[in-house]
Amino acid sequence: MDRPLRLISAETIAGTPIDAVARTIEALLVVASQPLSVEELATAVDDETERIETALGLVRERHAEGRSGIVLERVAGGYAFRAAREAAEACARLFERPVERGLSQAALETLAIVAYLGPVSRPEIARIRGVAADSTVAALVERGLVAEAGRENAPGGAVRYRVTPLFERVFGLDTLAELPRLDDLGGEPDAIRERLLAVAEARAS
Amino acid sequence: MDRPLRLISAETIAGTPIDAVARTIEALLVVASQPLSVEELATAVDDETERIETALGLVRERHAEGRSGIVLERVAGGYAFRAAREAAEACARLFERPVERGLSQAALETLAIVAYLGPVSRPEIARIRGVAADSTVAALVERGLVAEAGRENAPGGAVRYRVTPLFERVFGLDTLAELPRLDDLGGEPDAIRERLLAVAEARAS
Amino acid sequence: MSSAARDLELDLDAFEGPFDLLLTLVLKEQLEPAEIDMAAIVVAFVQHLAERDEIDLDACGEFLVLISALLELKARQLFPEEGAELAELEPEEAAEELARRLAEYRRMKEAAVWLRERLAAERDRYFRLGPAPLAPRAERRLAPQEPALLATALAGLATPPPKVSLSHMALRFPPVGQFLERFRAVLRRRRVFDFDGEVASLPRIEQAVAFLALLELRKNGEVALAQAAPFGPIRVARTERERMNAWTVRSA
Numbered sequence: 001m002d003r004p005l006r007l008i009s010a011e012t013i014a015g016t017p018i019d020a021v022a023r024t025i026e027a028l029l030v031v032a033s034q035p036l037s038v039e040e041l042a043t044a045v046d047d048e049t050e051r052i053e054t055a056l057g058l059v060r061e062r063h064a065e066g067r068s069g070i071v072l073e074r075v076a077g078g079y080a081f082r083a084a085r086e087a088a089e090a091c092a093r094l095f096e097r098p099v100e101r102g103l104s105q106a107a108l109e110t111l112a113i114v115a116y117l118g119p120v121s122r123p124e125i126a127r128i129r130g131v132a133a134d135s136t137v138a139a140l141v142e143r144g145l146v147a148e149a150g151r152e153n154a155p156g157g158a159v160r161y162r163v164t165p166l167f168e169r170v171f172g173l174d175t176l177a178e179l180p181r182l183d184d185l186g187g188e189p190d191a192i193r194e195r196l197l198a199v200a201e202a203r204a205s
Numbered sequence: 206m207d208r209p210l211r212l213i214s215a216e217t218i219a220g221t222p223i224d225a226v227a228r229t230i231e232a233l234l235v236v237a238s239q240p241l242s243v244e245e246l247a248t249a250v251d252d253e254t255e256r257i258e259t260a261l262g263l264v265r266e267r268h269a270e271g272r273s274g275i276v277l278e279r280v281a282g283g284y285a286f287r288a289a290r291e292a293a294e295a296c297a298r299l300f301e302r303p304v305e306r307g308l309s310q311a312a313l314e315t316l317a318i319v320a321y322l323g324p325v326s327r328p329e330i331a332r333i334r335g336v337a338a339d340s341t342v343a344a345l346v347e348r349g350l351v352a353e354a355g356r357e358n359a360p361g362g363a364v365r366y367r368v369t370p371l372f373e374r375v376f377g378l379d380t381l382a383e384l385p386r387l388d389d390l391g392g393e394p395d396a397i398r399e400r401l402l403a404v405a406e407a408r409a410s
Numbered sequence: 411m412s413s414a415a416r417d418l419e420l421d422l423d424a425f426e427g428p429f430d431l432l433l434t435l436v437l438k439e440q441l442e443p444a445e446i447d448m449a450a451i452v453v454a455f456v457q458h459l460a461e462r463d464e465i466d467l468d469a470c471g472e473f474l475v476l477i478s479a480l481l482e483l484k485a486r487q488l489f490p491e492e493g494a495e496l497a498e499l500e501p502e503e504a505a506e507e508l509a510r511r512l513a514e515y516r517r518m519k520e521a522a523v524w525l526r527e528r529l530a531a532e533r534d535r536y537f538r539l540g541p542a543p544l545a546p547r548a549e550r551r552l553a554p555q556e557p558a559l560l561a562t563a564l565a566g567l568a569t570p571p572p573k574v575s576l577s578h579m580a581l582r583f584p585p586v587g588q589f590l591e592r593f594r595a596v597l598r599r600r601r602v603f604d605f606d607g608e609v610a611s612l613p614r615i616e617q618a619v620a621f622l623a624l625l626e627l628r629k630n631g632e633v634a635l636a637q638a639a640p641f642g643p644i645r646v647a648r649t650e651r652e653r654m655n656a657w658t659v660r661s662a
Binding site: 030031032033073080081082083085087088091095100103105108109111112113115116123126127128129130131132151156166169170171172173179180182185 | 520528
Binding site for chain 3: 232235236237238239240278280285286287288296297300301302304305306307308310313314316317318320321333334348350375376377378383384385386387389390397400401404405407408
């Protein structure tokens with residue numbers, strides 16, 4: 001499949017200079033309301049992903065910290081524009097950050113559970129946290145950080161939840177795979193297990 | 206109050222080169238979801254409107270047709286970025302959504318409740334589904350499948366919703382009387398409502 | 411009975427006020443045990459104890475009984491379907507399961523810390539949340555749908571969840587005095603008895619109250635307690651002199 005594709009792309013190169021592709025990408029990113037993946041960009045531009053990647057390189061160069069107030073960022077599996085960090089103070093004066101303001105400990109723990117184990121139901125979240133999760137989950141849905149994702153098993157099952165692309169944007173993650181590995185968290189489960197086993201043995205004897 | 210403010214901003218002039226002000230304006234405009242007036246920009250940048258106007262000139266120059274995919278536009282409420290005209294075709298392709306095959310579980314359940322029991326309020330939908338209904342109902346309203354239909358009882362009551370003609374078209378129904386009957390639940394909306402609320406209560410306990 | 415436990419002032423997310431009011435609300439089903447942070451109650455009680463010069467055994471015993479009952483209520487509410495499952499587990503398996511859950515929660519707590527740090531680091535990253543002011547409007551079109559889908563969705567909502575019986579959870583506390591009398595009667599016949607054997611046939615909650623009575627007798631100096639190992643059987647022996655004093659006072 002390599003050969004014909006290369007031929008077509010040679011022709012396209014002749015048709016649209018790469019700089020024009022870069023400008024079109026700028027235009028798409030400035031009107032999009034979500035990060036756009038390379039594939040989405042390729043479909044909209046009607047060009048090959050390879051050329052999109054090359055053009056993205058130009059856009060990244062033009063929109064880098066210190067050079068432009070608009071910065072290209074790779075996030076949530078795609079590309080998006082954001083404000084340069086030097087403008088953070090000015091942004092703070094004009095825009096609220098209602099999504100992230102006052103995320104409580106309960107909210108963060110619930111987010112962690114949904115991010116790692118989602119789709120996951122409220123009873124499951126409650127089982128892990130030991131506290132009913134209803135109001136916390138409702139608040140996270142309201143903020144757009146968490147969304148419904150079907151029901152457990154079907155009829156009568158509990159509603160399940162997953163994190164949204166907005167979650168990835170707010171926490172600056174390209175994908176959920178960037179979360180720390182679960183195995184690296186939580187320290188020594190073996191120690192807890194041993195302590196509990198000791199108790200169980202004493203009781204059984 | 207005028208005097209001290211002017212003094213402070215005079216110092217800022219010395220501190221911030223006009224090019225940095227232009228970059229900050231770029232940043233503000235790329236984050237805003239409304240056009241920003243010169244006054245709003247001045248407040249956010251913490252600088253004088255005159256300097257903002259000068260910096261806007263730089264931004265306009267940098268973001269002009271043919272030079273950038275992002276174009277500064279003066280509109281009723283102030284300034285905003287738009288896509289360059291050369292990218293119009295690509296933008297049209299980006300916003301042309303493919304036809305969606307199906308609805309989410311949340312949307313289907315909510316539509317079913319509104320179709321069979323409507324007009325019905327969000328609190329009642331939430332009670333039956335066991336999940337806050339705000340975002341799902343809002344999404345269905347935005348898609349034109351559900352619309353407001355007065356308020357519960359007198360003024361001050363909760364807004365009630367019904368399905369729309371578009372809903373009937375999508376589901377191939379001439380009237381709501383053609384909705385499939387539920388053997389188990391009977392046809393009377395009041396009976397269905399009572400049954401659903403009873404089950405919901407059992408689920409929540 | 412001492413009121414130290416019941417008077418405990420609580421300041422929780424779901425409730426603010428004295429502990430006995432919280433209990434009343436739970437028993438009247440006006441407050442969900444699932445909404446209550448039990449650990450915070452325990453911490454409050456321990457703090458309350460620390461502020462006092464001497465340990466009030468009555469209050470401790472009463473508190474243990476009440477908090478255990480609350481915990482059981484809460485556990486059954488949170489995991490209604492699990493009671494039977496867990497009851498069938500061997501102690502080793504139960505410990506394994508509990509360890510797994512504790513480790514899981516600990517990992518999630520650390521993940522929450524990571525998320526908080528991440529959020530702080532991203533504080534100066536601003537991006538647009540809504541559509542761009544001058545963006546074209548996207549129209550969402552939906553393929554034709556089957557009306558049967560609506561009927562199925564509604565039927566799903568009308569499907570009752572599996573029934574869970576909570577009948578055995580009715581909280582009936584026998585008075586502590588009942589066990590005081592019972593143990594005194596046993597001690598009149600025998601100098602030593604085995605607590606575990608004496609209460610083995612009783613329901614959990616009554617065993618807890620019986621234990622409270624045991625602490626009361628010990629506090630009065632009427633009995634001496636001995637236990638060879640943690641969780642081993644508790645041997646209760648009458649202390650002759652103290653018993654005589656108590657006897658005298660009571661018969662006067």
